[in-house]
Amino acid sequence: AERSKDNLCSPVCCILGHVDTGKTKLLDKIRQSNVQEGEAGGITRQIDAMKTKTTVLNKYVCYRMGNKNTNLQGCLSLTLLATNRSPIYAVVEAHFAISPFLSLISCMASNHKHSSPSAYLEIDPFIIALNEIDRMFWWEATPDGAFLESLAKQKRSVQRKFKDRVQKTMLAFGEQGLTAVLHCENKDFARNVSLVPTSEIAGEGIPDMIMLLVDLTQQRMSDRLMYLSELECTVLEVKVVEGLGTTIGVVLSNGILRESDKIVVCVKAALGVKVVASDLEKAVADSQLLVVGPDNDEEDLMEGVMSDQTSLLNSIDKSGRGVSVQASTLGSLEALLHFLKVSKIPVPGINIGPIHKKDIMHMAAMLERAKGLAVVLAFDVPVDMDAEWLAEEMGIKIFEADIIYHLFDVFTAYNEIMEV
Numbered sequence: 001a002e003r004s005k006d007n008l009c010s011p012v013c014c015i016l017g018h019v020d021t022g023k024t025k026l027l028d029k030i031r032q033s034n035v036q037e038g039e040a041g042g043i044t045r046q047i048d049a050m051k052t053k054t055t056v057l058n059k060y061v062c063y064r065m066g067n068k069n070t071n072l073q074g075c076l077s078l079t080l081l082a083t084n085r086s087p088i089y090a091v092v093e094a095h096f097a098i099s100p101f102l103s104l105i106s107c108m109a110s111n112h113k114h115s116s117p118s119a120y121l122e123i124d125p126f127i128i129a130l131n132e133i134d135r136m137f138w139w140e141a142t143p144d145g146a147f148l149e150s151l152a153k154q155k156r157s158v159q160r161k162f163k164d165r166v167q168k169t170m171l172a173f174g175e176q177g178l179t180a181v182l183h184c185e186n187k188d189f190a191r192n193v194s195l196v197p198t199s200e201i202a203g204e205g206i207p208d209m210i211m212l213l214v215d216l217t218q219q220r221m222s223d224r225l226m227y228l229s230e231l232e233c234t235v236l237e238v239k240v241v242e243g244l245g246t247t248i249g250v251v252l253s254n255g256i257l258r259e260s261d262k263i264v265v266c267v268k269a270a271l272g273v274k275v276v277a278s279d280l281e282k283a284v285a286d287s288q289l290l291v292v293g294p295d296n297d298e299e300d301l302m303e304g305v306m307s308d309q310t311s312l313l314n315s316i317d318k319s320g321r322g323v324s325v326q327a328s329t330l331g332s333l334e335a336l337l338h339f340l341k342v343s344k345i346p347v348p349g350i351n352i353g354p355i356h357k358k359d360i361m362h363m364a365a366m367l368e369r370a371k372g373l374a375v376v377l378a379f380d381v382p383v384d385m386d387a388e389w390l391a392e393e394m395g396i397k398i399f400e401a402d403i404i405y406h407l408f409d410v411f412t413a414y415n416e417i418m419e420v
Ligand code: GTP
Pocket: 017, 018, 019, 020, 021, 022, 023, 024, 025, 026, 036, 042, 043, 044, 045, 131, 132, 133, 134, 135, 198, 199, 200, 201, 202
């Protein structure tokens, strides 16, 4: 297909923010779902992805923004990912508390080798959601309202208070070298970051946010978004699904993936396409996915794909000593490994999916080497009855939890007992 502004790919927008700032709630609001309330402890354990269609966006955004001539035209859809992976285009920050947020932005900037957050903004546009405006005293919600529409309806004193808070937020950002302004007052998107006041409970400011994402991607990133027929596909998540086995979630940025294509992924992945294939168990997130064409040498492709190793494999203890970790998804496994590394708990073996008998057998050697480490940490995965019995027989502990912090606490407590 021709490279043109009329044939743009769906931009991938990542939603970043510290714990409990409202990343999931934002996706819930846009897709009218209720994922957040069903989460254990309200904590997200896997990358949440959604794709919106232009027709839906048009209806929702243009109506709300009072914008009849649609400039969403070129944008086929938006892909929104609530994740901790870059690139980042939208960030959520709650309670107007910006200090942890600034460290996040600085970290993004340094990851991309830019000297400052503002330098980062010029290359990878991002916007900031000032979430939870509904928590301001006397705020009166306008369900699904555009921000200015809602602000106009507030009492004078509330408006003043709001402006005062925005002013303070702008100052705080300014002190860090980032010029932040209310999105409706932003005249230079390359230099000033937009602050979008939102309420994810009422839905206020969400139309503004989507509009802004579309504007930004179309006006400032259209070159990067022009469709290429060459395949560009990244593995985002690896997950065991009952009845399907190991599946990978991928972002298909360019090209076409056909059923029964022979694919190569790093035995280590960004849009919610589920790929089911054999031998996926060892796929690694953030890696590329390639299709083996008739003229390709599979070995060559394999080598290229394997070169993007992630820190995941570096977290594995090569001495073979330590606890075994098993999780439902690669994303949660990564988080868990990070946690254990910080706590200096060695991990020689990892796995994705349910715990079977063989996983317990693997721990037999550990019983002799370090009894206290003969432990399987099970995160959000079922344990086979057989495996449970065998573990009991052998004296191997299985710690189960569906919240990462709980798992850690349980293990730490056990470790203290073992050391006494
Ligand atoms: P993690 O996945 O744990 O990192 O959190 P998250 O960023 O996905 O936040 P989540 O969507 O779970 O929201 C955290 C809490 O804040 C939930 O109890 C939400 O109901 C609440 N919340 C989110 N947005 C708003 C908002 O705009 N207003 C109010 N009042 N509460 C909100």
